[in-house]
Amino acid sequence: MTVIVRDLRPGVRSDAEGFARVRQLTLPFILFTPESLVHDLTHTHPDARFRQLVAEEDGEVVGAAQVGLAHESTEPGQGFANVYVHPERTGRGAGTLLARTAEAHLSAVGARTSYAWVLDAPSNRAFAEHRGYTASRSAHFLRLDLANGALPPLRTPPPGVELRTGADFADDPRPLFALDAETTRDEPSDIDTEFADYRAWLDGTWRHPLFSRELTSVVLVDGRPAAFSAARTDGGTRYGTVMTGTARAFRGRGLAKLAKNDSLHRARAAGFTQAFTGNDSGNGPMLAVNKWFGYDICATEVRYVRELG
Template sequence: MTMIIRDFRPSDAQAASASYSAGRPHLLMTPEAVLHLVASATPEQHYRLLVGELDGEVVGSGRVGVHAFSSTKGQGFANLSVNPEARGKGVATAMLAAAERHLAEHGVSVIRAWVDDVPDSVAFAERHGYVRGRSAHFAHLDLTAGLRPVPELPAGVELRTAADYLDDPRPLYVVDVEGTQDEPGDVDLSDLGYEEWLEEVWERPDLDRELTTVVVVDGRAAAFSAVHSDGGTRYWSAFTTTSAQFRGRGLAKLAKTDSLHRAVARGCTDAYTSNDATNAPMLAINDWLGYRRCASEWAYTKEI
């Protein structure tokens, strides 16, 4: 058996996207999105997509880089995935060693990693010196089973889609950045500029602008529910948020419900979402919509 850990090549896109969700059907990553994430990374992120080969076949991938847009410097990430049939053969260990060397070379002192809440993955992380932190939960919604109706629109409120902002998406950037600052998590992205947001978020090929609902209050974008899709039947809720001054009016629930109805009309059959375990407002909305937990993960950290 010959094992090689190397950098990603464009011809690896299909295999890298498959390894991302192998054994984890609640995750969505298209080959086009893989290519975009590599191409759009800024120099400050020192982003590397590692791939692990066994006997010439790509069986794993590792997304590694620096949290360059956080106000707290010296943080990096290393998120690995290996196809179930190839686990236990040293691929993840070799990728992790390469990831840690790369991050150390670029001034990272704390590595953060998301780890599936399954015994083998947890044991692997802890065996390599990572310490458990916060948790997050994935949930699934069967879109063929019927949806709650879209709530009645309050006065002065209208629903649009992200496709209506093709000429000027800056209003969505403002809502996104403001919401991200309040999102539960260990890493803030307060330094994410508009140009970086355009390239990393707005121009992602799997961002489905027709399914992304925007709630507009008196002419101003106030909330949205961003969606990634595979162009087929699967729907991923990427981020739902509301500007601070408009919270408490049910706008996030309105955005997400409308988006799901658009997905059903499109022919989507399965919707997935993820939330930090402490994000009570979004967890309540997802419960109301009928989402049911299907998996969990833990945030692990290691000081180097």
């Protein structure tokens, strides 16, 4: 039985479904669908040199990888290569071939460094370390039982503060782009990121098939967007917040809690039963906020790094 690695074909439904199946088995804490995977492939900025790879054995997709350049990084040459293998198909060469192909691509497009997220399990960490990767920071996946959990009660915003939804910005989402860009710059990360391309943000965030404008909550202070909680849904019963943050001038006033609580309550009312999110392990303030909501850590992943020769 021979394993081959090739690019995902966006026009072939079975490719996207196979990729999604592997991702769902290995990372059930992140929302994605075959449609969202194809959107990511076809709408990621060209400067990212982004590829989605599949490992195929006897016509079945048994592994997948996402690889590209962190084109929004303030430091050129930063790449990423995240590899996933079907849990029942490990040890047969798919992971090694995917990683080798991904690293060759990064070297060919000028990357000097490869970053990889690895689930915190002995076999996964050993695989990364065998390939010369060194452990860096870690991050947690968190889950909340929306159907049976007890959310904090909704509270009336104080004077001068107003709650809106992302849908209220349909005519001009640029203020949300500015808020997202400011808060993302302060996120703990190995790679400093700066959002400067509004058109790319529209494609990658605002028009993403999983993004829910209706469940995204925005806090206005004196008419200015000050905090938000961006929501995604998978078309079923799963909901996730992919970014919750507050502009620097408005921090320390509980506005992120206000936004996220509003979004969570509306998600539960809409029939969503599970809520997911993720936080860097060094992001103490946001971990405390999510603990206050009742989230539990359900998995941890470790960021590994390797200098490419």
